[in-house]
Amino acid sequence: MCTKRILAAWFGAHFFLVTAVCFSDICSLVARSLTILPSALDRYAREGELAGEWASGKKMPASNPVRRTIATYLDAAGSQAGYSFFAPNIPGYHRLILELYHDDGRVEYESPHVSGKAAALRLDSLLDRLANPRYEPLREVVIKMLAFSVWQGRPDVKRIRASFGTVNQPGINEFEHRRRESFQPLFTFDFSLRTEDNH
Numbered sequence: 001m002c003t004k005r006i007l008a009a010w011f012g013a014h015f016f017l018v019t020a021v022c023f024s025d026i027c028s029l030v031a032r033s034l035t036i037l038p039s040a041l042d043r044y045a046r047e048g049e050l051a052g053e054w055a056s057g058k059k060m061p062a063s064n065p066v067r068r069t070i071a072t073y074l075d076a077a078g079s080q081a082g083y084s085f086f087a088p089n090i091p092g093y094h095r096l097i098l099e100l101y102h103d104d105g106r107v108e109y110e111s112p113h114v115s116g117k118a119a120a121l122r123l124d125s126l127l128d129r130l131a132n133p134r135y136e137p138l139r140e141v142v143i144k145m146l147a148f149s150v151w152q153g154r155p156d157v158k159r160i161r162a163s164f165g166t167v168n169q170p171g172i173n174e175f176e177h178r179r180r181e182s183f184q185p186l187f188t189f190d191f192s193l194r195t196e197d198n199h
Contacts, residue, residue, distance in 0.1 A: 002005060006165070007013070012131075017055075017056055017070065017073070017074060017079065018077075018079045019062070020052045020055035020056040021046060021056050021074065021079055022052075023051075023052040023055075024048070024049050024051075024052025024053050024055075024056060024058075026043040026160070027046070027048035027049035027050070028045070028046075030042065030045035030048075030050045031045035031046040031048075031049055032171070033171040033173065034171065034188045035191065039122045039173070050159065056070060056074070057070035057071065058130065062193075068174065074092065090122060091119040093124065093127070093128065093167050094124075094127040094128055094131050094164065094165065094166055094167065095127065095164075095165060095166075095167050095183060096111060096112060096127060096143065096146060096162060096164050096192065097109060097110075097111060097163045097164075097165075098112070098138050098146075098150055098160055098161070098162050098185070099160065099161040099162075099163070100111045100150070100151075100154060100157045100160055101158055101159040101160070101164070102154075102156050102157055103156050103158055103163070104156075108154075110150050112147075112149060112150060113150070123132065124135055126142070127164070129134070130142060130143070130164065131164075131166070132185065139164075139187065140189055143164060143189055144162075144189070144191055145161045145188075146162075147160045147162050147189075148191075155160045157191050158192070159189050159190065159191065160190075161188060161191075161192075161193045162191065163187075163188050164185070164186055164187045164188070164189075165183055165184050165185035166183075166184045167181050167182070167183055167184075167189075168181060168182050168183075169181050170185060172180075
């Protein structure tokens with residue numbers, strides 16, 4: 001009899017947590033206007049998202065043992081993200097835009113080039129990781145290496161400004177008004193690629 005109660009309690013806790021995660025995830029999509037639901041529901045969806053985060057322990061301090069236990073369990077159960085993970089929403093992504101300043105005053109705009117689909121996927125993954133605060137010490141070095149690879153084919157470029165940022169897809173309402181994706185710069189680096197000859 002005791003075993004049945006333990007299993008029933010575990011069953012109840014498991015589906016409570018799965019429901020909280022999914023509810024929070026769905027409310028997050030509604031709050032960001034990524035569904036066909038009217039924008040009048042955005043405020044309620046934000047409140048629902050917060051309620052789901054509280055219920056799943058995400059609003060507790062990171063060092064809280066209850067939060068860590070819940071997070072470990074959800075990771076082990078494969079339920080750390082709601083099922084909107086499979087929804088056909090296109091997430092934002094990151095882009096690196098290089099402004100190439102030539103000797104004659106021209107300015108060109110480029111992005112790092114790669115050959116092959118596998119290399120393109122690796123570059124996208126690298127750019128997504130560079131947005132993470134954990135990679136801040138490496139960010140400037142990696143962006144400088146990418147800028148240098150573009151500069152190698154253009155010896156008359158004297159300076160490069162690298163703008164790293166997020167590309168946001170238009171929401172449903174914006175798409176209906178024919179708005180395009182928008183670029184929001186997060187970091188900008190200036191690289192002087194050569195020094196003037198001293199005569």
